[in-house]
Amino acid sequence: SQELEQSPQSLIVQEGKNLTINCTSSKTLYGLYWYKQKYGEGLIFLMMLQKGGEEKSHEKITAKLDEKKQQSSLHITASQPSHAGIYLCGADWNYGGSQGNLIFGKGTKLSVKP
Amino acid sequence: DAGVTQSPTHLIKTRGQQVTLRCSPKSGHDTVSWYQQALGQGPQFIFQYYEEEERQRGNFPDRFSGHQFPNYSSELNVNALLLGDSALYLCASSLAAGALTDTQYFGPGTRLTVL
Structure with a gap:
């Protein structure tokens, strides 16, 4: 069974609309990474969360980690065509921090209609 | 400041052949991790190298080996390529701090097709 679930699998939004992507873990997260990937290309680092209740923002993208450290959400405000791509969450389940072997979800494919 | 680079960008091989993929880490990074990403899936951890040794390994057979x-x-x-080895191979680099690694930065990947 998949231990890191992302939802939705795909999303089509109108430009200017807000959207949320969720990442749910079956185990406590000691690090949660959000990456963006253009089709067939490498991953672009967005944000990393470690503490329960933590929230980080970069431009119009905000990521949160819940208090129990088992769920994270990525929120995009006023979406633009440049936000289109595949969003991946990566989990670090190693107590004490990153030992480098991230477990990834299957990704959420975001399309933004102009 | 050059980021993570990988070569080649694309590669086509036939079953049973052997392949070598290359990665140069981001400047200042000393740890390299390799991931395999099949179509429609998230990346899967293959192994990690630090101080020229394999430090961690995912659930991949011995046909997959590396070097730093x-x-x-x-x-x-x-080695002994299978059709199922067709995937995007991603290299990620990071800076180690003892047993831990900092945020991983990924390269553009090498697309391997096995016919």
């Missing part, structure tokens, strides 16, 4: 050089660059070797 003194300048921190790394190679991924796959």
